[in-house]
Amino acid sequence: EVQLVESGGGLIQPGGSLRLSCAASGFTVSSNYMSWVRQAPGKGLEWVSVIYSGGSTYYADSVKGRFTISRDNSKNTLYLQMNSLRAEDTAVYYCARDLTVTIGHYYYYYGMDVWGQGTTVTVSS
Amino acid sequence: SSELTQDPAVSVALGQTVRITCQGDSLRSYYASWYQQKPGQAPVLVIYGKNNRPSGIPDRFSGSSSGNTASLTITGAQAEDEADYYCNSRDSSGNHHVVFGGGTKLTVL
Numbered sequence: 001e002v003q004l005v006e007s008g009g010g011l012i013q014p015g016g017s018l019r020l021s022c023a024a025s026g027f028t029v030s031s032n033y034m035s036w037v038r039q040a041p042g043k044g045l046e047w048v049s050v051i052y053s054g055g056s057t058y059y060a061d062s063v064k065g066r067f068t069i070s071r072d073n074s075k076n077t078l079y080l081q082m083n084s085l086r087a088e089d090t091a092v093y094y095c096a097r098d099l100t101v102t103i104g105h106y107y108y109y110y111g112m113d114v115w116g117q118g119t120t121v122t123v124s125s
Numbered sequence: 126s127s128e129l130t131q132d133p134a135v136s137v138a139l140g141q142t143v144r145i146t147c148q149g150d151s152l153r154s155y156y157a158s159w160y161q162q163k164p165g166q167a168p169v170l171v172i173y174g175k176n177n178r179p180s181g182i183p184d185r186f187s188g189s190s191s192g193n194t195a196s197l198t199i200t201g202a203q204a205e206d207e208a209d210y211y212c213n214s215r216d217s218s219g220n221h222h223v224v225f226g227g228g229t230k231l232t233v234l
Contacts, residue, residue, distance in 0.1 A: 044209075099173065112160075113170045116167065
């Protein structure tokens with residue numbers, strides 16, 4: 001069964017750090033594009049970051065320089081290291097498999113087909 | 126960066142047809158994908174590509190696109206279709222970002 005399971009969320013003070021994990025089963029993380037998406041309480045979905053199968057990484061402007069996406073191929077696990085956390089980072093964080101297909105210099109986007117159940121991050125003093 | 130715009134709320138009578146729209150410049154370059162999210166649950170992909178449904182998604186869900194507007198149509202809406210719906214696509218500005226619309230709350234009357 002294809003599945004993603006997030007962990008690592010919790011209550012953290014402003015300025016603190018947290019590392020989220022996303023364990024995959026049924027497919028290989030390193031062979032896919034993988035994204036983190038968050039949802040603040042009562043708000044919509046916000047894309048956070050993506051790691052390509054080739055290893056390139058990209059970030060939303062709101063987290064660039066503070067968050068780092070990575071993966072451990074041996075554990076088939078995706079990570080999101082979050083530093084310098086702010087109150088506005090409070091959200092449910094989801095990992096998702098991204099179905100982008102790259103052919104040469106062209107990208108064909110087919111959405112995110114597998115999502116984890118989410119892990120809650122609360123930044124508060 | 127690109128933005129995607131959705132109507133905040135739409136309602137439909139049980140069994141009728143409803144169209145949810147998404148507008149943005151990135152849709153001229155990339156297909157929109159559509160997600161259904163019910164309270165307390167993770168989003169579920171319902172439409173991707175030109176008009177494709179993942180396995181398990183009922184055929185009453187369909188997608189279309191014209192210019193900078195993508196649409197999700199539910200033909201014969203059911204009570205269980207009441208949910209938030211989000212569109213998304215790649216950002217067309219070349220920054221490798223992904224963008225989501227603000228979401229549409231669908232109420233089935």
